Amino acid sequence: MLAYTFKRLLALIPTLLAASVLIFLFVHLIPGDPAAILLGDTATPEEIAELTHAMGLDRSLITQYFLWLGNVLQGDFGTSIFFRIPVLSVIADGAETSILLASMTMIWIMLIGIPIGILAATRHGSWVDQIASGGAMLFASIPTFWLGLYLILIFAVGLGWFPSSGFPSISDEGGLWNIRYLLLPSLTLAAPNAALIIRLVRASMLDVQREDHVRTARAKGLHPTKVAIRHVFRNAMISVAAAFGFTFAALISEAVVTETVFSLPGIGRLVVQSILRRDYPVIQGVILVIVCLYMIINLLVDLTYARLDPRVSLK
Amino acid sequence: MALLEVSNLSIAVAAGGKLLPVVQGISFQVEAGKTLGIVGESGCGKSLTSLAIMGLLEGSQVRIIGGTIHFNGQNMLTLSDKKRREIMGAEMAMIFQEPMTSLNPVYRVGDQIIEAIRQHKKQTKQQARARAIELLTLVRIPDAEKRIESYPHQLSGGMRQRVMIAMALACDPKLLIADEPTTALDVTVQARILELLKELQQQTGMAIVLISHDLGVIAETCDSVAVMYRGKFVEVAPSAELFSTVAHPYTSGLLSSIPVSDHEIDRLDAIPGRVPMLGEDVIGCAFHPRCNLAQECCSLKDPEEVSLTQTHFTRCHFPIGSNL
Incomplete structure (x- = not known):
């Protein structure tokens, strides 16, 4: 297991290198000149040229890439053009919101997706199943920005139960209670993904239910609930675990929208704003961090997978 | 009757x-x-x-x-x-046609037998485990003490059917x-x-x-x-x-x-x-x-x-x- 983990971590290096090239190229493909944007409408061409030179943006792309890569390898992601502070601190500022938002979302996904999926599978064909499957279908197809806006309209504007936007740090006044700012955004983000998990848990449990070993379990005289949880769900969990990796990828892109709708100071909104500001170093840094995270999460999923299924060996 | x-x-x-x-x-x-x-x-x-x-x-x-x-x-x-x-x-117990698929792939065979025992008898885990080893020996599985830790996929078809029989006899x-x-x-x-x-x-x-x-x-x-x-x-x-x-x-x-x-x-x-x-x-x-x-x-x-x-x-x- 340790050797396998180590090997997988080593394999991250070439992937990250390839990713860094792509990220760098795509960022520089974005039309627009950061110097012109920084200086505003009144800048003269000379001023723009001067700033472009000062930022090193007039050098060849290849030189720029290797300069950037060399710095990144030393832990220096550069300085934000817009904030004029190191990129890593910009990312760190957004990290609290994003990590809390992601964790709460994951908890919702599991709390909603798994039990309802199990219920739908065990009551297959009943009205419970109809409502669960229908609801899942509905929430899987609602766009996050639309759901977010409606949640704000109903629970923040209409009922006034929750704040509609922003997120003061939990180290600020209010402390842990500030989490309530993330309730609506995390529910928005969780809805389509929980819906997917409901459908997946239900489908894989129905698959497993037909397997011979489930009949063996019933022949032991086990209570149907025990059969459903200990035998059917435990096996269905294997394919559900694999899906969590994809769910994470979906979360990242949906977080960009959600954080924008709820004006959360997270990494998702940072990406959007940095693109608008042509803040190359920040865009590159954030995307590289996300790619890294994504690969680590998928490694964790694979390790969990092997734990869940003894037939998978990690050699 | x-x-x-x-x-x-x-x-x-x-x-x-x-x-x-x-x-x-x-x-x-x-x-x-x-x-x-x-x-x-x-x-x-x-x-x-x-x-x-x-x-x-x-x-x-x-x-x-x-x-x-x-x-x-x-x-x-x-x-x-x-x-x-x-x-x-x-x-009343039953064994089935397909020993390859009749055991749950994610649990050790011992645990599956223990589950059958503890479902009907008030026994501690240790007692049930001892009984499971006894049963595996009864159905002539060599090295029962070790085999009890195996997963179904590590056993041959004949062995799995023996495990099924042991489980049925639990x-x-x-x-x-x-x-x-x-x-x-x-x-x-x-x-x-x-x-x-x-x-x-x-x-x-x-x-x-x-x-x-x-x-x-x-x-x-x-x-x-x-x-x-x-x-x-x-x-x-x-x-x-x-x-x-x-x-x-x-x-x-x-x-x-x-x-x-x-x-x-x-x-x-x-x-x-x-x-x-x-x-x-x-x-x-x-x-x-x-x-x-x-x-x-x-x-x-x-x-x-x-x-x-x-x-x-x-x-x-x-x-x-x-x-x-």
Whole structure:
């Protein structure tokens, strides 16, 4: 297991290198000149040229890439053009919101997706199943920005139960209670993904239910609930675990929208704003961090997978 | 009263808004310590019969539409679910055709046996574990202490079927239902599993219902045999009697389609034709389209049960070797 983990971590290096090239190229493909944007409408061409030179943006792309890569390898992601502070601190500022938002979302996904999926599978064909499957279908197809806006309209504007936007740090006044700012955004983000998990848990449990070993379990005289949880769900969990990796990828892109709708100071909104500001170093840094995270999460999923299924060996 | 008494059991499959009969009014008894073999081609209803006894028919498609199943004096069909589960796996246990898929792939075999023990007996984990090792030794799994930690995929088919047997024996059942227990196994392994079942029966005094499509398997192990064709018992007799004085042409056909190794033959005598499809109506005796002894009345009237001796019954208008 340790050797396998180590090997997988080593394999991250070439992937990250390839990713860094792509990220760098795509960022520089974005039309627009950061110097012109920084200086505003009144800048003269000379001023723009001067700033472009000062930022090193007039050098060849290849030189720029290797300069950037060399710095990144030393832990220096550069300085934000817009904030004029190191990129890593910009990312760190957004990290609290994003990590809390992601964790709460994951908890919702599991709390909603798994039990309802199990219920739908065990009551297959009943009205419970109809409502669960229908609801899942509905929430899987609602766009996050639309759901977010409606949640704000109903629970923040209409009922006034929750704040509609922003997120003061939990180290600020209010402390842990500030989490309530993330309730609506995390529910928005969780809805389509929980819906997917409901459908997946239900489908894989129905698959497993037909397997011979489930009949063996019933022949032991086990209570149907025990059969459903200990035998059917435990096996269905294997394919559900694999899906969590994809769910994470979906979360990242949906977080960009959600954080924008709820004006959360997270990494998702940072990406959007940095693109608008042509803040190359920040865009590159954030995307590289996300790619890294994504690969680590998928490694964790694979390790969990092997734990869940003894037939998978990690050699 | 016999340990297991099935009378007039009928099972139907719901398809397209109709109930298609699969098992039609079969009756039999199994005494404690005895073995009944039920033999027939695929689709004749023998597996459904075994699942019905065990209470494992599930879903809305398959239904018991008539008859009774008495086990140990209790009517299994009117028992509450809870009471039935107390019997399942404890007094009545079952092993299945597919040892490769009948064990849960994600749990160690030991834990699966322990689960069966602790479901019905108040035992600590350690006690149950000790009992599981004892059971694995009983079914001749070498190195039981180590094997208890194996996952199913680490064991061969024969070993897995032994584990299934150990699991079925966990609570000393009075009745073991074995649905084609050796069909998926190599011939040599088959013989050893059958031998094992026989020995275990002698040790524990349990009754066995053995379902098979293989008359050879039945001949070796059973006290009495029921031959099933299209949901009905066409011949029932003590094993010795069945093999010495076959009465039904179908049984005779099954017997002559067994390859015999001690003289050379070019072709096996297969029974011509095929089993009628589910829902396909056959007027008269269900076997007459395939029977080489069929006469006109066979296609008009379904034969009643005729008793040849006190223990030998058949459903045929013209039983072989009789002057009826």
